[in-house]
Amino acid sequence: MSSDEQLDLTIGVLGTQVPATSKTITWNDGLRTVLPTICNESNKNLCDEVDIPLIKFMAQFPRSNTNNTAHVHMAPGGICQAPRVDAQLQEILGMNKCVVIKGVPHNPAGKTLTFEYLDAVFGISPHRPVCIHDMKKRCEDHVHPTITGSIGSFIESINDTTSIQCILDIPLAHVSLPDGLKCVATFWNVLHAFLTLRIRILDHGLVHGWNQTTHSVPIISKVHPENFTIKGWGLLHHAGFLTYPHHDAEGTLTWVRMEAGLKLWVIFRLKSRSTQRIHLQELAVKLTNYPVHKDWLQRNCEGEVITLRPGDLLILPPGMVHAVYTPIPSFATGGHFYNYSCMHLTELSRYIDAEVAESTTNQALDHALETLRRMVIMIPYLSPRLTLRKRCLLSLCMMATRGRQYRAKGSSPHSVEDTETAEPSADISDIIFQYFGLSNRMRPGDILYVGNQHDPGDAIDRVHLLHAFKNSLVL
Ligand SMILES: O=C(O)CCC(=O)C(=O)O
Numbered sequence: 124m125s126s127d128e129q130l131d132l133t134i135g136v137l138g139t140q141v142p143a144t145s146k147t148i149t150w151n152d153g154l155r156t157v158l159p160t161i162c163n164e165s166n167k168n169l170c171d172e173v174d175i176p177l178i179k180f181m182a183q184f185p186r187s188n189t190n191n192t193a194h195v196h197m198a199p200g201g202i203c204q205a206p207r208v209d210a211q212l213q214e215i216l217g218m219n220k221c222v223v224i225k226g227v228p229h230n231p232a233g234k235t236l237t238f239e240y241l242d243a244v245f246g247i248s249p250h251r252p253v254c255i256h257d258m259k260k261r262c263e264d265h266v267h268p269t270i271t272g273s274i275g276s277f278i279e280s281i282n283d284t285t286s287i288q289c290i291l292d293i294p295l296a297h298v299s300l301p302d303g304l305k306c307v308a309t310f311w312n313v314l315h316a317f318l319t320l321r322i323r324i325l326d327h328g329l330v331h332g333w334n335q336t337t338h339s340v341p342i343i344s345k346v347h348p349e350n351f352t353i354k355g356w357g358l359l360h361h362a363g364f365l366t367y368p369h370h371d372a373e374g375t376l377t378w379v380r381m382e383a384g385l386k387l388w389v390i391f392r393l394k395s396r397s398t399q400r401i402h403l404q405e406l407a408v409k410l411t412n413y414p415v416h417k418d419w420l421q422r423n424c425e426g427e428v429i430t431l432r433p434g435d436l437l438i439l440p441p442g443m444v445h446a447v448y449t450p451i452p453s454f455a456t457g458g459h460f461y462n463y464s465c466m467h468l469t470e471l472s473r474y475i476d477a478e479v480a481e482s483t484t485n486q487a488l489d490h491a492l493e494t495l496r497r498m499v500i501m502i503p504y505l506s507p508r509l510t511l512r513k514r515c516l517l518s519l520c521m522m523a524t525r526g527r528q529y530r531a532k533g534s535s536p537h538s539v540e541d542t543e544t545a546e547p548s549a550d551i552s553d554i555i556f557q558y559f560g561l562s563n564r565m566r567p568g569d570i571l572y573v574g575n576q577h578d579p580g581d582a583i584d585r586v587h588l589l590h591a592f593k594n595s596l597v598l
Pocket residue numbers: 289358365366371377379386447448449457485
């Protein structure tokens with residue numbers, strides 16, 4: 124592909140996948156893409172109201188790159204240009220920074236996205252029934268944006284200029300985070316070390332919570348299978364689909380790997396850089412309704428565009444508000460997970476979901492509480508290799524002991540029902556609260572809701588903490 128073609132993403136799309144009359148836009152870094160067009164009977168473009176103004180807002184933001192320190196970019200197989208390449212990935216994520224890793228093993232498609240590719244590489248049947256997000260339907264009724272169809276019908280309509288659709292969650296339980304990625308680290312261009320970025324074991328909910336607690340607390344209750352089936356999924360898009368700003372449900376981290384096509388991920392933040400809870404919540408809420416809050420957002424919100432091409436892996440910390448524009452047909456894989464280093468961000472994100480219903484999510488996850496409680500149960504037995512931080516630990520224990528308080532508005536009451544994990548996780552949480560000098564009368568929120576909400580807190584002396592567990596006869 125020539126560099127002109129790489130910069131001009133309207134080639135092959137305009138007139139073929141979207142109407143030839145569709146407007147185009149040039150993003151801040153020079154990338155040219157189509158703007159979506161969905162016409163009604165009177166030939167009015169329904170996307171003029173919300174989608175196009177929002178894409179224009181997103182397109183003015185600078186591209187996130189290696190010189191820009193807000194998020195961290197790495198290139199395994201080549202040179203890691205991260206500012207703190209020696210730091211563990213989870214420490215970076217715990218500081219509320221996204222991580223982009225370029226050149227990871229993936230499954231490239233040919234020149235076009237076909238159902239043969241999806242079938243042969245991922246085992247996705249063309250007859251598979253799916254829930255399809257349809258832009259026309261969303262323009263008409265944003266509460267009910269979906270229709271039912273099949274993978275085959277979706278692929279066939281890629282070249283239908285009147286339809287812009289996506290399938291946001293194709294469960295692919297066999298897809299997971301990459302295992303380990305080789306990386307060469309340099310400082311000031313001097314070779315420093317060969318590293319393996321350990322990625323898969325970042326999923327602490329699975330690696331520690333589920334894998335290592337079932338001996339002491341056997342699974343008896345029914346846990347929603349989505350806790351396992353949406354560990355991995357596929358995302359399939361027509362050209363021109365915009366996913367509105369939101370953060371992902373239940374305070375999970377999110378990973379996405381581009382398999383085919385291209386996506387423009389915009390990560391939003393406050394211009395003021397305030398890290399107060401009330402301000403972060405205000406931003407998340409205002410972003411869910413761009414037309415209404417346009418002036419406020421233009422004054423107070425900025426962002427960065429992360430361009431994802433095949434082989435790029437993006438990991439988002441919990442609660443990161445993002446919007447995604449997909450200008451060409453694309454397929455990506457992804458998933459959700461929890462990590463001990465990000466529990467303060469998980470708590471913040473779930474707090475916002477419990478406070479304000481519409482704020483934010485694109486996928487529900489039933490009974491996430493069970494995973495968080497198992498992560499608490501594992502704390503006394505965790506490997507000394509893991510760094511645990513004060514605000515992360517308090518946040519985790521607070522969520523485990525106040526399950527109902529953190530139920531997302533509008534979610535099922537069953538999602539916070541107590542099971543065999545309730546009591547042991549409460550016992551361990553009590554010891555941790557005491558360890559930090561908290562009494563029952565002191566609300567952990569008195570500590571957690573003040574100060575920098577992105578701060579994971581000081582590292583805990585693990586030997587000291589172990590003594591607290593031994594003294595309380597938990598071990
Ligand atoms: O690709 C998209 O359109 C949305 C993806 C997204 O929001 C996610 O994976 O969390």
